[in-house]
Every structure is written in C-alpha cells, then in structure tokens.
Amino acid sequence: MGLKGRDLVSIKDLTKDEIESIISASRKHIPVAEGKRSSNLLDGKLLALAFFEPSTRTRLSFETAMQRLGGRTITIADPAVSSVSKGETLSDTVRMLSGYADAIVLRHPNEGASRLASQVAEKPVINAGDGAGQHPTQTLLDLATMDEHFDTLSGLKVVLMGDLRYGRTVHSLAYALALFGAHLVLTSPPALRIPEHIRADLHAIGAEIQEEQDLRKAVHDADVLYVTRIQKERFGDLAEYARVSSGYRLDPKILDEVKPSFIVMHPLPRVAEIPSEVDTSTHAAYFRQAFLAVPVRMALLSLILTGHPGPGGGS
Numbered sequence: 001m002g003l004k005g006r007d008l009v010s011i012k013d014l015t016k017d018e019i020e021s022i023i024s025a026s027r028k029h030i031p032v033a034e035g036k037r038s039s040n041l042l043d044g045k046l047l048a049l050a051f052f053e054p055s056t057r058t059r060l061s062f063e064t065a066m067q068r069l070g071g072r073t074i075t076i077a078d079p080a081v082s083s084v085s086k087g088e089t090l091s092d093t094v095r096m097l098s099g100y101a102d103a104i105v106l107r108h109p110n111e112g113a114s115r116l117a118s119q120v121a122e123k124p125v126i127n128a129g130d131g132a133g134q135h136p137t138q139t140l141l142d143l144a145t146m147d148e149h150f151d152t153l154s155g156l157k158v159v160l161m162g163d164l165r166y167g168r169t170v171h172s173l174a175y176a177l178a179l180f181g182a183h184l185v186l187t188s189p190p191a192l193r194i195p196e197h198i199r200a201d202l203h204a205i206g207a208e209i210q211e212e213q214d215l216r217k218a219v220h221d222a223d224v225l226y227v228t229r230i231q232k233e234r235f236g237d238l239a240e241y242a243r244v245s246s247g248y249r250l251d252p253k254i255l256d257e258v259k260p261s262f263i264v265m266h267p268l269p270r271v272a273e274i275p276s277e278v279d280t281s282t283h284a285a286y287f288r289q290a291f292l293a294v295p296v297r298m299a300l301l302s303l304i305l306t307g308h309p310g311p312g313g314g315s
C-alpha cells in the first residue's frame with residue numbers, strides 16, 4: 001500500500017482496501033498506545049499540528065500517537081498568539097510549516113482549507129476537520145471501533161443521528177460506511193438534514209439510505225447509533241441553534257429494546273445529547289472510541305511518514 005507521502009483531505013482519498021489496511025495496522029499499535037510496549041518507529045520525525053479551531057481529542061491523540069512512536073510535534077493551538085492574528089494567510093502559514101515539519105495536521109473553520117493547504121504544502125497534509133466539510137481521521141477511528149466490536153465492517157446497520165448538515169464527522173463516516181455496504185439510517189431535525197452533495201456521493205456508490213425521524217424505530221434492529229453534537233459554531237443565527245437543539249437528547253429508555261451487541265458512539269465532545277447515565281451501560285462505546293484515536297493515528301502516521309504500518313507489518 002502506498003500511503004507514504006500522501007495527503008489525507010477527504011475520506012474519498014482512500015480506497016476501501018487502504019482503509020482496511022490502516023484499521024488492521026492500528027490493532028498492532030494498541031500495546032504501544034497503552035504504554036505497555038515502546039516503539040521508536042517515528043524517531044526523528046516532526047509533525048506540525050496547526051489547529052485554528054478548538055480541539056481536545058484530535059490534537060492530543062495526534063500528539064500522543066507521535067510521542068508514543070518516538071516522534072515529536074510542533075503546535076499552533078491558539079491562533080491568537082500566532083502570526084495569523086497579524087493577518088498572515090493560511091497558505092503562507094502552511095508553506096512555512098511544510099519547511100519545518102515532515103507532515104502537517106490541519107484543523108480550520110473553512111471548508112476546503114485542507115485541500116488548499118495540500119496544494120501549497122510540500123509535505124503531506126492531514127485534514128483534522130475543515131469547517132462543515134470532512135474529518136477523515138475521525139472516520140478511521142470510528143470504523144476501527146465498529147470493527148473491534150463486531151469483528152467486521154460489512155453489512156452493519158448504522159443510525160446517524162443529530163447534526164447531519166454541519167457535522168463533518170458524519171459526512172466522512174457515511175461515505176466510508178457506504179463503501180463497506182452498511183445500511184444507513186439518517187435521523188435529524190429537518191433543518192439539519194445531510195447536504196445534497198453528500199447524498200449524491202452516497203448514491204453514486206450505491207449506498208442504502210433510509211430516513212427515520214422516530215429514533216426508537218430507527219434503532220430497533222440497528223447495530224450502531226452514532227450520535228453527534230449540534231454544531232453550534234456553524235449557525236449564523238443562535239436563536240435558530242436554540243430552536244433546533246432544544247430537547248435534543250438521547251432517551252436512555254430506547255436502550256431497553258436494542259440488540260445485545262448494539263453500541264452507542266459519539267465523536268465527542270458531547271453537550272447534553274447523551275445523558276451521563278448511559279456511560280455505564282454495556283452499549284456505551286464512546287470512550288473506547290476516543291482511546292482508539294491513538295492507535296489509529298499511530299498507524300496512519302507510520303504509513304504516511306515511513307510507508308511502514310508499524311509493528312509486525314509488511315510494507
């Protein structure tokens with residue numbers, strides 16, 4: 001597999017085989033991610049983390065992944081203290097970073113920012129979220145979570161719930177799930193339905209999609225419920241946000257009627273959409289999902305920076 005030196009801007013940049021290889025490589029990184037073994041696979045490598053939007057898990061798991069593999073990071077975590085606040089353009093910042101580091105992880109409020117960055121950078125650019133666009137590395141860890149739990153990715157019935165309009169995680173995930181033949185059930189407030197261009201992409205690869213407003217019906221024979229946060233920061237009108245988000249909350253009672261193997265996922269952060277009482281349920285998978293961010297990003301970085309998947313891998 002040739003991921004060495006490649007950008008990852010959209011999940012569409014990866015084939016199904018490439019996605020499978022990253023997930024399978026990630027499993028072998030788990031002992032190192034847990035600190036039970038050590039590795040120096042990325043010794044001497046430097047990763048630039050350029051975050052122009054808030055982040056906890058994404059930035060820290062990239063940082064953890066690099067450090068667990070003996071690599072290092074440089075970071076813009078607060079644009080207010082970088083030259084962006086002096087009016088520097090994204091292209092100039094990215095060009096400069098590509099001279100310093102071996103790859104760049106970019107999070108930016110503008111859709112298309114990572115594509116632009118990948119055109120000006122001489123080093124690989126990894127999209128860590130571009131506005132309401134894409135979040136492909138989140139998708140890799142979401143799929144790894146499902147694969148670990150079900151021991152397969154084929155034929156799952158997955159309910160995508162919440163902000164399907166602005167939620168970049170579901171934009172990437174829906175596409176990848178469709179590649180694996182999932183049956184997708186979309187459930188969202190009417191104002192937050194999935195954008196037409198994403199729907200068109202899904203149809204183009206033959207996705208099986210259903211819309212269902214009644215969550216109880218939607219989860220009835222489903223395998224996964226993927227809950228998302230209403231993306232407050234993407235609303236021009238906060239009154240509109242308040243209107244669509246009020247009462248948006250998973251009723252734990254629906255878990256009484258699901259399959260035993262059913263899991264609830266969430267990319268996190270959650271606000272109020274999953275009550276904390278769900279956390280102790282055997283169906284809650286979101287903290288395992290957050291942990292798997294580390295081995296998945298370890299596998300991805302190893303492949304992009306060295307061409308090697310990591311422990312015990314081929315080429």
Ligand code: NCD
Binds near residue numbers: 129138268
């Ligand atoms: C998501 C994001 O930033 O798109 N968070 C994440 O990366 N885990 C989801 C969100 O912010 O709601």
